[in-house]
Amino acid sequence: MTLTVNPIADIIAPLPKGLLIDGQFVPALSGKTFKTFNPATGEVLAEVAEGDVVDIDLAVAAARRAFTGPWSRFTPFQRQQCLLRFADLVEKHFDTLALIDVLDMGAPISAMQARRQRAIGLPRFYAGMCTVIAGGTLPNSLPGEVFTYTLKEPVGVVGAITPWNAPLTSTLWKMGPVLATGCTMVLKPAEDSPLTALRLGQLLLEAGVPAGVVNIVPGFGPTAGDALARHSDVDKVAFTGSDLTGRKIVEASKTNLKRVTLELGGKSPDIIFADCDMEAAVAGAAMGVFANSGQICVAGTRLLVERPIYEEFVARVSAYARALKVGNGLDPATQIGPIVNARQLERITSYMEIGISEGVTAAAGGRRLTEGALKNGYFFEPTVLSGVSNAMRIAQEEIFGPVAAAIPFDTPEEAAAIANDTPFGLGGGVWTTNLSTAHRMAKAIRAGTVWVNTYGGLDPVVPFGGYKASGYGRESGTEHLDAYLETKSVVMKL
Numbered sequence: 001m002t003l004t005v006n007p008i009a010d011i012i013a014p015l016p017k018g019l020l021i022d023g024q025f026v027p028a029l030s031g032k033t034f035k036t037f038n039p040a041t042g043e044v045l046a047e048v049a050e051g052d053v054v055d056i057d058l059a060v061a062a063a064r065r066a067f068t069g070p071w072s073r074f075t076p077f078q079r080q081q082c083l084l085r086f087a088d089l090v091e092k093h094f095d096t097l098a099l100i101d102v103l104d105m106g107a108p109i110s111a112m113q114a115r116r117q118r119a120i121g122l123p124r125f126y127a128g129m130c131t132v133i134a135g136g137t138l139p140n141s142l143p144g145e146v147f148t149y150t151l152k153e154p155v156g157v158v159g160a161i162t163p164w165n166a167p168l169t170s171t172l173w174k175m176g177p178v179l180a181t182g183c184t185m186v187l188k189p190a191e192d193s194p195l196t197a198l199r200l201g202q203l204l205l206e207a208g209v210p211a212g213v214v215n216i217v218p219g220f221g222p223t224a225g226d227a228l229a230r231h232s233d234v235d236k237v238a239f240t241g242s243d244l245t246g247r248k249i250v251e252a253s254k255t256n257l258k259r260v261t262l263e264l265g266g267k268s269p270d271i272i273f274a275d276c277d278m279e280a281a282v283a284g285a286a287m288g289v290f291a292n293s294g295q296i297c298v299a300g301t302r303l304l305v306e307r308p309i310y311e312e313f314v315a316r317v318s319a320y321a322r323a324l325k326v327g328n329g330l331d332p333a334t335q336i337g338p339i340v341n342a343r344q345l346e347r348i349t350s351y352m353e354i355g356i357s358e359g360v361t362a363a364a365g366g367r368r369l370t371e372g373a374l375k376n377g378y379f380f381e382p383t384v385l386s387g388v389s390n391a392m393r394i395a396q397e398e399i400f401g402p403v404a405a406a407i408p409f410d411t412p413e414e415a416a417a418i419a420n421d422t423p424f425g426l427g428g429g430v431w432t433t434n435l436s437t438a439h440r441m442a443k444a445i446r447a448g449t450v451w452v453n454t455y456g457g458l459d460p461v462v463p464f465g466g467y468k469a470s471g472y473g474r475e476s477g478t479e480h481l482d483a484y485l486e487t488k489s490v491v492m493k494l
């Protein structure tokens with residue numbers, strides 16, 4: 001896409017900046033706002049209404065009214081029509097939505113274009129699900145003539161809390177199952193990138209989704225987020241974010257024992273065997289960790305490399321890292337955009353110091369970039385650390401930046417042991433031309449998704465989620481809709 005627009009005047013200025021409650025964009029009751037920044041320039045992008053506990057109360061009440069009111073009378077077919085119209089609008093406005101992500105979060109426009117199919121496909125996938133959600137009949141053995149069947153009913157009001165790293169797709173991911181199952185929702189987008197969700201809220205109204213079905217309350221985690229997780233009239237929380245916050249969500253959810261699903265962080269292993277297709281493995285593993293500046297939950301941050309090719313692989317992946325074009329995401333040539341904010345940049349930099357104190361070497365990168373046009377943004381070089389052992393902090397803790405830690409191994413058993421020696425279990429990769437090795441490793445890695453000879457691709461039909469401290473529950477696939485449904489058994493004496 002060639003940029004013929006003025007990003008601030010044409011893209012950001014027309015966006016709604018209020019809270020979406022009961023079909024209206026309104027200021028926060030407190031009148032407070034907060035600023036959102038362009039991480040490529042450090043400039044203020046917009047001021048957005050700052051929701052707090054009282055606004056969450058209003059949004060939850062609106063979601064409850066819509067749940068028991070108009071939305072409950074929508075047939076599955078009518079919900080499907082809403083989702084299809086919404087998908088058409090996402091398709092029509094995709095270029096603008098993509099630019100909002102570029103400006104608010106820093107994603108490169110080239111990467112956003114690659115997400116086009118997924119963004120449009122998500123609401124279409126969920127539209128397809130609306131009319132196939134069904135209970136069943138059961139062969140009950142109670143004495144007499146007993147007819148037994150199950151009903152699938154929406155769980156109710158869903159509180160959805162999202163991270164900042166992929167605003168467009170992670171918001172669509174949360175909206176889809178809510179609308180498909182007949183639930184309603186209050187969404188609290190991340191404070192670093194709230195604008196895309198507000199635009200999507202506008203498009204939902206245009207698609208004919210009744211007022212109150214989707215409410216959007218930007219605000220901060222400890223206030224608006226906590227109020228949502230704690231609210232006793234919220235039936236389920238769907239959370240995506242860090243494991244630290246996930247633990248707080250579980251704690252807060254105890255108020256009414258609401259259902260909770262958690263999509264948390266990771267420290268995913270990407271295992272490279274000596275018999276791999278080296279060129280494909282270098283490119284695949286590099287983009288598996290550097291894409292989105294490493295700010296991806298499934299980033300394959302631990303490169304486990306079979307010892308005979310360790311030196312060569314580290315050299316080649318380092319050369320690949322150095323050749324990546326880092327810059328403002330508005331430039332179509334940019335492959336790696338900025339880090340989302342100064343705090344996150346500082347965190348990544350501090351991990352470099354930790355790594356060096358632990359004895360590792362930066363085979364590529366390792367520092368902030370401030371040359372020329374990058375000087376006011378939050379840019380960090382794609383980095384490859386060599387000489388890493390899995391016990392080191394840089395191999396155990398989620399850095400959430402463009403940092404790969406290369407660890408050698410000698411046998412498949414050792415590779416599996418290192419891969420699983422982590423509190424997390426979100427993703428994993430295997431690069432090999434040996435089919436048996438591929439299957440054995442896919443089975444051995446304790447993680448929700450294992451990619452073989454590819455890395456990181458997501459599709460709405462494929463279940464996605466974590467083992468261990470990477471969370472519980474799944475998103476995508478068909479089974480995960482159960483997390484948005486209650487099953488009611490009806491036992492009837494004839």
Ligand code: NAD
Nearest residue numbers: 162163164189190221225226241242245248263264265297
């Ligand atoms: P975060 O946990 O800091 O914030 C996520 C969301 O939770 C934000 O909206 C934030 O405002 C809110 N929040 C913060 N404190 C809260 C509280 N006490 N109560 C309720 N809500 C609160 O995470 P982040 O920094 O925005 O995102 C990065 C993290 O998200 C990484 O750990 C990454 O791996 C994870 N992530 C996971 C997935 C997945 O699908 N598994 C996808 C993307 C990101």
